[in-house]
Every structure is written in C-alpha cells, then in structure tokens.
Amino acid sequence: MAQAPGPEPKRLRDDIRSIAQLNMLHNLAAALNMLGDVEEIAAAITAELRTIIDYHNCRVYLLQPDRETLFPVAFRGELFTDYATESLPALVTKLGEGITGHVALTKTSLLTPDARQVEFSVTIPGTDDDLLESMLAVPMIAGDEVVGVIVLSKLGYAQFDEDDRRLLEVLASHASVAFQTARLLEAERREARVSAALLRLSQAMTSEHTVGEIFQHAIETVPTIVPCVAAAAYTRDEETGAFRAARVLAVGTHTTKPRSEIADIPKEIAEQFLFSETEPFVIPQEVAMQVPADLRFMDDPGAVLVTPLRWDADGFGAIVAVGEADGAPFDDDALSFAQGVADITSLALGNARRLSELERFHELVETLDAIFWEADAKDFRLTFVGGRADPVLGPDAGSWPSQGRAWGDHVHEADRDAARLAVRWARDEGRDTTLEYRVRTPSGENVWVRDLIHVVQRSRGPRQLRGLMVDITERKQAEQALQASERKYSEAFRREREAAQQLRALDDMKNTFLEAVSHDLRTPLTSILGSAITLERANMSLPPEDAVDLVRRIASNARKLERLLGDLLDLDRLQRGIVSPQRRPTEVGELIRRAVDETEDRNGHDLTVEVEPFVLSLDAPKVERIVENLVTNALRHTPPGAEVWVRAVPEDGGLLLMVEDDGTGIPPELREEIFEPFRQAPGSATGHSPGVGVGLSLVKRFAELHGGRAWVEDRPGGGASFRVYVPGG
Structure with a gap:
C-alpha cells in the first residue's frame, strides 16, 4: 500500500519554492533600480510580481505631494474576475481611508484572509459588497516617510500567507527607493524643461x-x-x-x-x-x-x-x-x-x-500746432521738449533736457515765481491746470503762451508732468516725438534684454543647485541602499558588530538627507515670510554645548567650546540650528586636525555667538555672497564642497528673524571668525 508523503518532502518543496521566489524577487528589484520613470516602475511591479506571488488584482499607490491623496499609478485586474471593471477615479483614496489608507497611515503591513472581516475596510464603487477576497497590503517606506502602498487581492479565503507578506515587504523596500530616485530624476528633468520653456517665452515676448x-x-x-x-x-x-x-x-x-x-x-x-x-x-x-x-x-x-x-x-x-x-x-x-x-x-x-x-500719443501730437513738453514731477527737470519751439523757445529748446534745464526756466522772470507756485500746487493736488505767462524769445520779444499742464498719476502718486504750449511748429513737434519714441523703444528693449539675462542667470544658479542636490541626495541614498542590500543578502549571517555598523551607516545617511531637506524647507518658509520666532527663556550655555555635541566630525578637528552660563529669551530650535550650521561649516572647510573654537557671551541684552577656525579665511569680496542661498566659497579642505549652500543663508535669516545679524571677519592669528548677534526678547 502506498504511503502518503511525509512532512519532509513538503518542506523541501516549500524551500525550493522560496529560493525560486527570492531569485525572482532579486531580479525584479534590480530591474526596478534601472528604471527612471515612476509609471515604468509601477508597471514593472504589477507585471512581474505575478511570477512571484499569485494574485487576481495588484494596485500600486503613491502618496501625492499633498500628503493626503493616495493615487494608483498602476493597477492590474484579471479579466475573468470582478476586478476587471475597476476604474481610476474609484481607486483614488485618502490617507487613513480603507485598508490602503490605513496601511499608509500606520506604516504597517496588513494580511487578512477575508477583507470583509476588517472593520475599516471600504468597498470600491462598482464592485460586489459581499465579495470574498483575501488581501495583502504593504507600505513602501523611505526613511520615516511613506512613499506609497502595494496592494494584492485574490478571490477566495486565505489565499496569501506569511511568506508572501515577507516577500512583498522586501520588494516594497526596493520599490520605495526606486520611486524616490525616479521622482528626484523627474524633478530635475522637469525643472530643466520649465526653465527652458520660460526662457523661450521671455525671448519670444x-x-x-x-x-x-x-x-x-x-x-x-x-x-x-x-x-x-x-x-x-x-x-x-x-x-x-x-x-x-x-x-x-x-x-x-x-x-x-x-x-x-x-x-x-x-x-x-x-x-x-x-x-x-x-x-x-x-x-x-x-x-x-x-x-x-x-x-x-x-x-x-x-x-x-x-x-x-x-x-x-x-x-x-x-x-x-x-x-x-x-x-x-x-x-x-x-x-x-x-x-x-x-x-x-x-x-x-x-x-x-x-x-x-x-504710438497713439505721437499720432495725436503730430496733428497739433503746439509745443509739447514733459518733466519729472519731483524736481520739474525737463525730460522732453518738442514741437514748433523755435519761434518761441529758440532753436536749442530740443536740447534742454540734456542741459539739465527745468520747466520754468523759460518763463519770463516777472511771471516765473507765480508760474512755478501754480505748477507745484497742481502736482500736490493731483489736478490738471492751465497757465498763461510770458516768454522772452531769442530775438528779445516777449510773447504770451497758454500752457495746458497734465499731472500723470500712478499708484504711488504723481510721476510726470506733461504740457502743451500753443503755437508750435508741427514739423518740429513730430521730429521731437519721433526721437522720444526711439529712446523709449530702446529703453523697453533694454529692459527685456536685462530680463532675459536675469533668467539665464537664474537658470545657471538652478543648474548649480540641481547638481549639488543630486550629489548630496544620491551619495547618502547610495550608501543606504548598499548597506540595506548587504543586510538583506547576508540573511542575518553577518557578525553582530558588522550588522550594527551597517545600521549606523544607514541611520547616519538618513540623518544627512533629513538635514538637507529640512534646510531647503526652512529656507523656503523664510523666503515666503511664514516663520516667526517663538521666544522662550533658554539656558544658552546648555543649548550651545548640546548643539556642538550633536554635530558630526569625521576629520578629527580640535574643537573647543567656551560658553558662559546665562539665560536669554530666544527661539531655541532656531538658535540651535545657527550653532549647528556654523560649526558644520567650520568643520567642512578646514583641514583635518584644524582647531575650531565656539564662544558665546552676553552682549547688549542679547547673545554674541562666535565660531572661529585657523583655516584659510574668507576673501573680503565673498563675505556678503556666502550668506546668500546656494552660494559657496570656492574650494574646500577635501576638494569637494558638500552641501547645497543653504547653511550660512539659514544662519543669516534665523538671526534676522530675531532682529539680529550675521557676519564674518578675519580671526586674529589667521582663519575666519563667523559671528552672530541675537537680541534678547
């Protein structure tokens, strides 16, 4: 009589199945890292995951920038099941909503033999309310941030097991890195595309x-x-x-x-x-x-x-x-x-x-038999005189603006004071006026002119005066109007060229910033990914000290990413003016020592802290960031083993913070520029200047947020002395 197979052959089959799944999983993870587009990555997951885990439906959700919406970038349902009728609008969900939203909110995987038994589950519109399906949902997490969720469904009871959950969690960790990298690359491409489009638009305009x-x-x-x-x-x-x-x-x-x-x-x-x-x-x-x-x-x-x-x-x-x-x-x-x-x-x-x-004004003036003039409303300095001016004002009247003559100089001395007083009144009241006064012609004849004066108003008050004097030569007036037109067209084109140059300068700054961000994002990401893959492939066979070292590297590089993103977000908030200081009485010495102790130094600098204990009302987190950024800047830009001093003393009811080093110092021409966003002093102690150039900008802006200031000067004996004064509250 044949005997039923014992447990050993079944375990062997499971082991063989697990090895095959792991091999396929590693191949899929490697393929994901080669893709640079979010939709391509999602499509690869839904298509290839079927070879590892049997399912009827697979959906890949990504958390949108609003940090609330989970959008399905890919979904795959078998044609012969109820999943085939799912539509994109019906699948969009929110953080905390249904099984998908709950997994994203809690950052915890969920495996259920029957989705109907999960109290927070919801039914997708258009599907059967009493559908028996097994579900497996796993969050994709990068650092502390949720990237999205992978959801598998299959008709029937308990169609997924713990092995499936573990496999999907491993895939989710690889997918989160791939999605984050693809988003960064897409952001770079999009920024370049936008800058080029805006530049073309400016040139066309x-x-x-x-x-x-x-x-x-x-x-x-x-x-x-x-x-x-x-x-x-x-x-x-x-x-x-x-x-x-x-x-x-x-x-x-x-x-x-x-x-x-x-x-x-x-x-x-x-x-x-x-x-x-x-x-x-x-x-x-x-x-x-x-x-x-x-x-x-x-x-x-x-x-x-x-x-x-x-x-x-x-x-x-x-x-x-x-x-x-x-x-x-x-x-x-x-x-x-x-x-x-x-x-x-x-x-x-x-x-x-x-x-x-x-153009319309010139057309109008050309039809008038009058002398037209324009003057600055502030000091009456003439900016234009045209028209038939020779008989009344003389042949040199057209050059009066270049000679610095003001309106009123041409008025007969007997009427000049009264005329100027009347024009000042019209300017101050913002009203048009009409004056009658005498003018002495070059031939010595006194003639009367009637001057219609218009006050040109702008949102900030009078900007210009315009006037028409009767009896001007039509031809001369047209010539002067044409000259004014040429000057104004030239000025308009000059402004447009300057705007295009500014856009090009912004584009160059953007490229520099993107290169720095790309380097400083990819470096820790590569280290995190390498350490994580090593831990994964080692299958817990590494010596404990090696495993702990890898975990520490992951944590260290994750903190670098957190600091970089935090600096960029803080700079954006400060530029938009949505940050205000939250002052509290703070023990300054303890705050500074804590900030220095938490600053990472890989090059063995000789760091000295000299701080007097005293209490001051200030925004402690902002001041702590000032200390951290100044110390980090000194450690980055000085050779290994160099000396760095951190000093703080009370001064004028506030705090004077000094971070000094014995390095090469800062050239005078760069002492203002290095405090601007995305600016760095050329060169560094290591040959590459890490960071994206926002640390010193944040120092300056956090100081100004308190009503203080930041500056740099030479240190006696050589090196740089960065100083920040923060007034007390």
Missing part, C-alpha cells in the same frame, strides 16, 4: 507688441510645463468687470469650443470663483462644474488652475489651465510654474500697452 500674440505665446507655453488638456487667456473689462476669452488652446486630441461660442463671464459670476487676484489657485473639478455650461470653454473639465495677470494700474486678466477629468490634481510645482508664465506675460502686456499708448 521681447518681439511681440500685440496683446493677442502675447496671450497666444503664453497659452502655448503652459501645456509644456503644466500637465493639462486645455489652456485659455482671459481679460477683464475695465467698465463692466466681465471676463472675456482672448485666446483658447486645446491640447492633443482634446477639443474646446470656438472662441465665438464662449460667452463672457459676468462680474457677479466671476467673483464667485476668483479666489485670489494675486496668487495662482486651483478650482476643484466639482466646483468647476458649477460654472454655467455656456460660460465654459470645455464641456467636461477637470480641476482648473487659474493664474491671475496684472499689468499697469488697471490691466487684469488670467491664464486658465484645465486638468484631465478625474485626473491627478495640480501640485505646488504646477502653481509655481504657472506663476512664472504669468510674470513674464504681465511684463510683456505692460510693455505692449505703453508702446501702444506712446
């Missing part, structure tokens, strides 16, 4: 003087840097407040209504959706659908990104980008990029408007 063409360039640029299906430009009517579509553009295969069929948006309706007139904002899809159909330029819009435009004192409009229906939301980068397009467009619209007004 310099040659455009019509509003329509400026808007066309703008809406053609938006889809190249902001994911959208359509874009439009609107202008607001100054009298009615209604918004009118100036240009409309559909992207790809999507369609929009013809501009002639798009009704103007009345003021009362526009105000309901105009959440800001200064900053970009997003109108959610469900709110956008509340706009009456005849006012929309697309029948089925997604979320709408609105970027206000403002030029001169009264010009206002908006650039509108429409997202895919039920698609991913617009992120902060999209708002920032759209603002860049709006800034360039607003500048171009202002220039076009001024050029148009100048």
